[in-house]
Amino acid sequence: MDLRAATILTLVTHHTHDLTDRLARAQKAAAEAGMDALLISPGADLRYLTGYEALPLERLTCLVLPASGDPLMVVPALEKPAAEASPLGGLGLDILAWAETDDPYALVASRLPGSARTVGLDNHMWAEKVLNFRRVLPDAEQALAGEVLGDLRMRKTAAEVESLRAAAAAIDSVHRRVPEWLRPGRTEREVGQDIADAILAAGHVTVDFVIVGSGPNGASPHHELSDRVIQAGDQVVVDIGGAMPDGYCSDSTRDYSLGAPSAEYAEYFAVLLAAQKAQCDAIRPGITAEELDAVGRDLITAAGYGEQFIHRTGHGIGLETHEEPYIVSGSARPLEPGMAFSIEPGIYLAGKHGARIEDIAVCTQDGGERLNLTTRELVVVDL
Known part of the structure; x- marks a missing residue:
C-alpha cells in the first residue's frame, strides 16, 4: 500500500470512528432527555451523525436512532446506492430500502420499540413528514431532536x-x-x-x-x-x-x-x-x-x-x-x-x-x- 492510500485509509478509519462515537453520544443524550428515539431526516443533523449528505426529497429518508439498541437507516430504494457509497456505508448500520408503493413511515414505526412514547424529530424536518409520523405514531409525543443534538454539535472537536x-x-x-x-x-x-x-x-x-x-x-x-x-x-x-x-x-x-x-x-x-x-x-x-x-x-x-x-x-x-x-x-x-x-x-x-x-x-x-x-x-x- 502506497503512502497516499495509507493516508486515505487512516482518514476514513478515523472519520468512521468519530461518527460511531457521535451516534453513541446522541443515543446517550436522547435517553437522558427522556426521548425513546430520534428520527433524523436529510440535513445537517443527518450529516453530523452519519456523514451522509442525503438529498432532501419528498420521499422519506430517515435515520432511526433508538435511545438503546442498534440504529438503522430507512431510504428510498433508488437512493440506497448513494447511501451505501457515503460514509454511512462504513458504519455497519442496516440500510432498509423501501419501494415506491410502500409506506415508509409505517416501516419506521415498525422498527421503533413498542414502548416508545417520546420521539425526537430533527428541527428542520418538513411538516408533511412530521404529520405522517404523527399518523403512524398517534400515541407518541413529538419533541425537537435539536434539544439533544444542538448540545452535541455546538461543542466542536x-x-x-x-x-x-x-x-x-x-x-x-x-x-x-x-x-x-x-x-x-x-x-x-x-x-x-x-x-x-x-x-x-x-x-x-x-x-x-x-x-x-x-x-x-x-x-x-x-x-x-x-x-x-x-x-x-x-x-x-x-x-x-x-x-x-x-x-x-x-x-x-x-x-x-x-x-x-x-x-x-x-x-x-x-x-x-x-x-x-x-x-x-x-x-x-x-x-x-x-x-x-x-x-x-x-x-x-x-x-x-x-x-x-x-x-x-x-x-x-x-x-x-x-x-x-x-x-x-x-x-x-x-x-x-x-x-x-x-x-x-x-x-x-x-x-x-x-x-x-x-x-x-x-x-x-x-x-x-x-x-x-x-x-x-x-x-x-x-x-
Missing part, C-alpha cells in the same frame, strides 16, 4: 475546529481579492459574481451567500445583491460564506471604501472596530452569551449608536452557517471550550451607509481564538 479554520482561511483569501473587483461603474451583482466564482475557486463546494451592500444598501444587513451601480465615495459591506467539501462553513464580513470615507462614517467605524475587538478579546470559558453581546453593545450604545446596532452579536457555526450557540441578549448560556461562533456587531444608518465586522471565533481552554485573520480595518480602495 479539535478536528472540527481545524475544518472551520480551513474554511476561514479560504474565505479570507477571497476578501483579500475584493479590492480587485470593487470599481465605480460596476454593479453589486457584477462584483458579487466575481466573488462567488472566487469562493468556489478557493476550495468551497457551495456559495451560501454573497452580500455586497454599497452606499445606502450597506444599511440593510441582509441586502445581498442588486443592480445598483457602485460609485466613487461609496462604502461597501461585503459579507460572504460557503461550505467546504467536508460541510463546514465559512462566514466573514469586511468593509471597503472607494476613496476616503466621510468623517461621519470614519467616526462610527472606529467605534465599531473597538467594540468588535473588545468582544473577541473577551471570549473565555464561563462568560455567558449575553455578557459577550453586552461587551460590544455597551460600547456602541455609549458612543450614541445603540439604536443602530439592530441585531444580535453572533451565531454558532459548523455544518450550518447559523446554529447554536447564539450570542444574544437574554441567553445565559456560558461559553465552553470548543464552541465556535461569529462576532459581528454592526452599525447601520438608514438611507446613508452601514458597517459590520465579522470574524469566526472559537472559545478555547484559556480564552478565544479568532479564525479569520484578514485586517478588520476599513479597506480603502484606491481609485
